[in-house]
Amino acid sequence: MVPFEDKGQHNPVRGKEPCFVHATEEERKREIAEMLTTPEKIRILQRKLYRKAKQEPTYRFYALYDKVFRADILSHAYTLVRVNKGSAGIDGVTFEAIEEREGVSAFLAELQEALRSKTYQASPVKRVMTPKTDGTERPLGIPTIRDRVAQMAVKLVIEPIFEADFCECSYGFRPKRSAHDAVDDVAYTLNRGYTEVIGTDLSKYFDTIPHAKLVAVVAERISDSEILHLIKTWLKAPVIEKGRDGKQKNIGGGKGN
Secondary structure, three states: OOHHHHOOOOOOOOOOOOOOOOOOHHHHHHHHHHHOOOOHHHHHHHHHHHHHHHHOOOOOEOOOHHHHOOHHHHHHHHHHHHHHOOOOOOOOOOHHHHHHHHOHHHHHHHHHHHHHOOOOOOOOEEEEEEEOOOOOEEEEEEOOHHHHHHHHHHHHHHHHHHHOOOOOOOOOOOOOOOHHHHHHHHHHHHHOOOOOOOOOOOOOHHHHOOHHHHHHHHHOOEOOHHHHHHHHHHHOOOEEEEOOOOOEEEOOOHHHO
16 A cells, blocks of 8 residues: 555545534535545656655656646635645735635636746845743744645645655654654653653754755755745745734845845
8 A cells, every 4th residue: 555545634625614504513624635645647647756765766857847737726725725724924815715715726826827928026024932831932934825725836836855855754844744643653652661762852943954955855845936936936045024013024035045
């Protein structure tokens, strides 16, 4: 059995959240299960990419960009981003505004054409500060919904490639894996007689990632220049923060890294 085939992703199939006003708990569970099912056509693509990557660990994928702006992948990316919710980015555009004013179809058609014609440009990222349990604050970057959908579309295409390279003991940021699974694995291993657990954490890692090195690692598997260009575009997007005076200010971005 191919591992990636077994991991149904949290990807819904509709652009709006379901209405559960008159639904029973069982109906609600069935509706959610349906929404979290990855469409078969996308799963077929993911299986093919995973198998190729698994069978040939040094293979570099070169024809991926046209998959990113496939209508079904963009639609699926939108519904996944929609279910994750999240606030508007720097442009102030919310999901409700997209669905009530222009409609999801028109929104995705515009994004598809921008990607197809290679005129797509990333917007600045809005930075907000979120409180941590120790009293400090963590900076959180919020891209626009348009950028989040494009990023999700790329993720749907390239994730199975890198998933094939991960060790079985790796749990961070992988489909159908969580910190709870890692804890369960530790408990299981301890019960087998092992006595030591080693944990590591890099402070503010995502604020200090060396972008050039990151892209170089991605390029070990992906030689599609357009995919690499998109990733660089998002890494270099300027970061905008609202000051105490209420005015927005550019506090930099990925250019320094």
